[in-house]
Amino acid sequence: NAGVMQNPRHLVRRRGQEARLRCSPMKGHSHVYWYRQLPEEGLKFMVYLQKENIIDESGMPKERFSAEFPKEGPSILRIQQVVRGDSAAYFCASSTRQGNYGYTFGSGTRLTVV
């Protein structure tokens, strides 16, 4: 009964490279959410996805960031041409339909851009 699995736990990228963060939701959960937490700041919503659909991407930066949740496989948060300001912890959560009984969060991916 694995929880939400995120990998890698730690990711180091040089400026200009691409970062790919993966999230496998809990079994039976079809809704995925991505949050970002900058150092010493709170959790900020980025995007909400269901299988093959982006439902709410109002928290996503307009450029360089994209997310997908394909029919098969994990959800992917992709950051192109990373900059130092992208260094943060990225958390994924999953829920059942509507999420009225709360989300389950993963342990996060710590991205460091050098």
Next chain:
Amino acid sequence: DAKTTQPTSMDCAEGRAANLPCNHSTISGNEYVYWYRQIHSQGPQYIIHGLKNNETNEMASLIITEDRKSSTLILPHATLRDTAVYYCIVRATRTQETSGSRLTFGEGTQLTVNP
């Protein structure tokens, strides 16, 4: 979703009850109160949620005032491992597939349990 107000920080002695308050004076009838916590560097952890009745589970109790404008999360016997940031979040129930289901985290309360 309604806004919440929490104290920035609180201290509690180990073994004593920790009572964490939250004001949500603009809450509307279909909005639940959720509590999460984040232990340093870990992912947030769901604790409990409720609509208007008091709720209890293995982790905590949630007391919601009759007018629903405030609530209190109670950790009955705090331990050092309960040191964390506690978030009170108000969110409407979702009944439509595409209505959007985000949780909006505020600043939370930093609870420090002291030995």
